[in-house]
Amino acid sequence: MTSPSSIALTGFITWALLLLVLMEVIRAQLVLRGKVAANGFTPDNAALSPFMQRLARAHANCVESLPVFGGLLLVAIATGRSSITDLLAYLFLGSRVFQSLVHLASPSPAAVTIRFTAFTVQMAIGLYWAFMLLASV
DSSP: OOOHHHHHHHHHHHHHHHHHHHHHHHHHHHHHTTSSOTTOOOTTOTTSOHHHHHHHHHHHHHHHHIIIIIHHHHHHHHTTOHHHHHHHHHHHHHHHHHHHHHHHHOOSHHHHHHHHHHHHHHHHHHHHHHHHHHHTO
């Protein structure tokens, strides 16, 4: 049986992959059009457009937080305690995707505040999951 937790974990991984694919498609086009050498990219896309820099950072944000939040989801699934994470799994995934989309859309102070709020939701959910998982051992 598929649980909301397993769907959220798969969705989180898929979202990080989609951001990476988008970045590599754009990079490939830049190389094919002769705008950037194949070896001319940095991990943070520093020499590219502001959008590409935000895309690199949005992807890095996902990859950086995947071990923490994905780990909590995986512990819940692997130990048969996904009932702890199921209730907030979709909210977590939605706030992660929303955070990335806002990151891609704008670097304005208002957007940064919105993005931080979405991340705060994820942190609160993660802390709740961690405490509940530890308390149910």
